[in-house]
Every structure is written in C-alpha cells, then in structure tokens.
Amino acid sequence: MNSKFERELSELLEQNIITSDTAQKITAYYHTKEEAKPNRLFTIFGVLGALLSGLGVILIIAHNWDEMPKNLKTIFAFLPLIIGQISCAYSFIKKKGGAWIESSATFLILSVGATISLVSQIYNIPGNFSNFLLVWIAITAPLMYLLRSNIAVLLHLVLITWYACELGYGYRSPMPWWYLPLLAWVVPYYIRLQKQEAQSNIAGVLNWLLPLSPIIVLGTFTSGDISSFLMYLGLFGLLYNLGELPQFKNQKLRRNGYTVMGSLGTITILMVLTFEWFWKDATRDSYEQINIMLTSIPFLAAFAVLIYVHLKKHVKTFNLFQYAFLVVGILYLTNHLGYIHNIILTNILVAALGLFAIRIGINKSSYAILNYGLLTITVLIVCRFFDTNLDFIIRGILFISVGAGFFFANYLLLKKQRKSVLENNTKEENNA
C-alpha cells in the first residue's frame, strides 16, 4: 500500500468519515491484494527472461559455427528444444504456477523455431520463409490448450500474422489460406478466457491483438482494386458490432479494441469513399467471382452479428456506427443507377457519424470521443476543400464554423460536468 493512500486513510479516519473498523478492513484488503503482486511480477520477468534467452539462442545459431563438426552442430540444434520440452513437462506434471508454465512455454516455442532453423542451416535446406513459419506454427499451436499458456496465444497470433504477411504481400503472391484456420484455432481459448477471466490483463491485450491481426492480414486477400475498400469496411463493421456485445461494451473503452479499431477504421475508409474517383471507378470495374465472394464474407459476418445483437436486445439506443457498413453496401449495389447521389450520401454519412460521435461524447462526458467527432467533420471539410469548386468565402465560413464548433462543444461539455459536480455537492449537503 503506498504512503499517499495511507495518509488519505488516516485523514478519513480523523474526520470520522470511516470507522477504525472499516479502516482496518480496507488495510487488510489491500494487503492481501499486494500479496498476489509478486507472483504476477515473477511471471512477467520469467516470460521476459525466456523470451530473451530464446531469441539469444536463435542469434547464436544464426552466427553459424562452421568450424564445428556437423554431428556436434546437430546435437546443439536439438539441445534448446529438449531443454524447453523438459521444463514444460516439469511445470505441467508438477503443477507449477503461472510463472513456470508461461516461461517454459515461451522458451519451447522459440526453441522449436531455433531447432528447425539450425537443421536447415546445417544441411543448406532452401525452403521459403513462409513454409518455415507454417511448420513452426503448426507444431507449437496445441501448447496453448495443453499448458493453458497465455503467452503461447500471443506468440501464436504474432507468428500467424507474420506468416500471412510474408506469404501474401508481394507481386502475384498467393493468398495465405492457412491463416484462417490458424486464427480460428485461438477462438475457443479466447471465449473461455472471456467467460472466466474477462477482467484479466491478458484478456485486455487479446481484445486488441485479436482484431488487429485480421486488419493487418486482410490486405493479402484483396486484389488491390475498389473491392479492397469494401472488404475492409465490412471487417471494420464486423469489429464495431462485436465491440457492442455486452462482454466488451461493459468494459472500459481502452480494453475494447473492437470498438476503437472498428470506429477508426470505418471513418478512415468512409473518408476515402467520399471522393468522386471511388464511385466513378466502381461503375467501371468488373470483378472476378472470387473477389465478390471474399468481399461479401466480412459484410455477411458483420450483418449476422448486427442481427444477433438486436435479437439478444443488446442494442438500447440507435448507434449509426453499427449500420455504416450496411449503408455503403446498399449504395454500392445501387451504383449502376448513377454515382453522383452516392458521393453526396457518403459525405452526409461521414458528417452524420461525426455528429453522432459528438453526441456520444457529450452523453458519456468524454472529451476524447467528443473531439474525435469534431475531428471527423474537420477532416471531411479539408477533403472537400481540395476537390470541390466552392467559393473561397464559403470554404472560409465552413472552417470558421467548425472552429467555433470545437470551442462551443467543448465548452458545453465542461459546463455539463461542472453542473453535475455542483448537483452532487448540493445533494451531499442536503443529506448531511
């Protein structure tokens, strides 16, 4: 317990706000909480140690000791793997704590990569890098379930993202199909974590890492044409709607990567879609069947989640962000009727989303969300500054209006907060 808290506690006691009995209970509660802390620290340092030694082994191997005989090199190749396996088996059989499990799993995962690397090096096996990553991932993936290791999940996500980028990005690269089942492999573990330890640190980290991985990888499944934007919009719509599920929505915003990334991604893609070229090109492009299918998958998934949250009555108030992907989908399907109305409607949609964010910010008394909404409208106006033939006077007035909007909205929120503080104080005085 820190000294500041102790001072506060004695002040509360002196002012007779809490009884000495309550003060003792609070002290005892924080003491027990602190007792759990060293274990957590031990886990973190254990994992860091394993990570550093594992990476160190890989670097030493990369040096290539060409004066060493081949047989000896082969024995050394298996050494880190066997050490990792023994330490994992020991931690598992002896039912050691989290620190042991996490450290040994980390070391074993890195050792598997080191051993395959060294064997490839000794025998000059050519094999491309993505195949090497795929084998590495495949023979370490079950560890997360067998050892219940959280770090194994994190490393798995990092490795599959790396694999997909390595294989899928580049000229005429194939699509990394194996990424999809390898990502799905994590889901049961993640669901169990959400049910049993939703407030844990690792659940918070995964709430960011799990949506981030497909965002990075989705580009490998796109063909680089107009449909890529739609595919990303579908994914961001899916993420935003997942973030509206109660298990994520009831958490702090900083623990809900789905909502944050879904919202930022939707606005970014929609901002691109407000330009004329997108809708003009969309009328010209003809698509291959595979592109249409791949684009519709994230859209359909997002739509399914949207229906689910409605059926389960998780939606209490209307939130335009949840429907943005659907609006653009409909606009795209009606593009053959003419693109001008689509450009206008997309601009209106982005402005409406900006206003919506401002409303959410005021309701939740959050300066961050409020200014995010204002920033959205500002960027929209800046974009129109370049591609419309509006008079300089009108453009000037628009900018002044938004600038005034910034001051006014922030002032309103400040006033609202002051009012609620005053009301609370009056209530407390009346109660006293």
Next chain:
Amino acid sequence: MRNILTAFLFILFAVQLFVPAQMIYQQEDTLVTGTAYKFKTRPIDPTDPFRGKYITLNYELNSFQTNEDWNDYTGNVFVYLTTDTEGFASVETVSKTLLDNENDYVIAESNYNYTKTVNFNLPFNRFYMNENKAYAAEVSVQNAQRDSIKTCYGLVYVKDGTAVLDNVFIDDMPIQQFVTEFQNEN
C-alpha cells in the same frame, strides 16, 4: 482428464522432435546414397533473420532449349541431369511431368519460356556461412574470377528428386578455407 492431456503433451513433443529429425534423415540419406554433381556457380551475400548469413548461388545451369510448346510455363519442372565432358552437371532434358528416365532429376521452379527455351531456378541456391565470412566469400570469389580462370561450383548430392548442397568449392578448395586464406591475405 489430466492423464489424457499429459499423453497429448508427450505426443506433441514427439512431433516437435520428429519434424527436424525427419529433415535430417532425408538430407543424410541423399548425402550417403545419392549421386554427386558439380554445378558451376557464382555466390552473392544476403541474410535470413533466423538462419543467419548465407550466400545465394547463381548457377550457370538455368535454362534449356526444348522443342515443346507449353501453355503454362510457370510452376515446377523436372530437370533431368547428366554430366558434361569436364565433369560438371548439365541438363539432359526438362519436363513438366515425371518421365520414365533413368537419369537423376531435380525439381526446379520455372520462370518463363522464351522461343522454346525454359528458364528455371535450381532450388539448392542457399549456402549458409559464418556471419564473418559470407560477404568475404562474395568478394573473394568475384576477385578470383576476375583475376584468373578459377571455377566456382556447388557439390550437390541428388537422389529421387531430393538435392542436398554439400559444399561450395573454388578450384577444388572448400569455400570456407578459400575465404579464410583471402581474409588472412587482406
């Protein structure tokens, strides 16, 4: 339940040991029972984040004049080998399919086909070296080939389509020894 998990854990350990062991077995089998071929080459020096420094071997043997018309020239091709009068590897024929041919073959990646000439990349083009020697290898071999008539070749063992690059030689001297001498002289 715990016993099942323990059994699964040990099965996984066995798989983790089997994968590199199987890689070693395949390579050793080819080295012991395969046929040795010398491929004329020139080395250059890049890096792999996990496996370290290596030299890429640009083989002289990279195309073959065929009389066949192929619709699709990408993908893998079977390169059937023979030996020329100087004792170096040469191509007997190149095919899209496995042939009833007694000669050894390697599987190469075809790049393009121009006037019925198939251009391909041989797969054994990486030779891992000590991190302090890889760049020196590139420079020393370049100098040697410029100053005098020296032949650089990769010794490759081939068996049933598996090819293992055993070592790289400059005029019958292993590249490691050649580079050490070059580094001592400079």
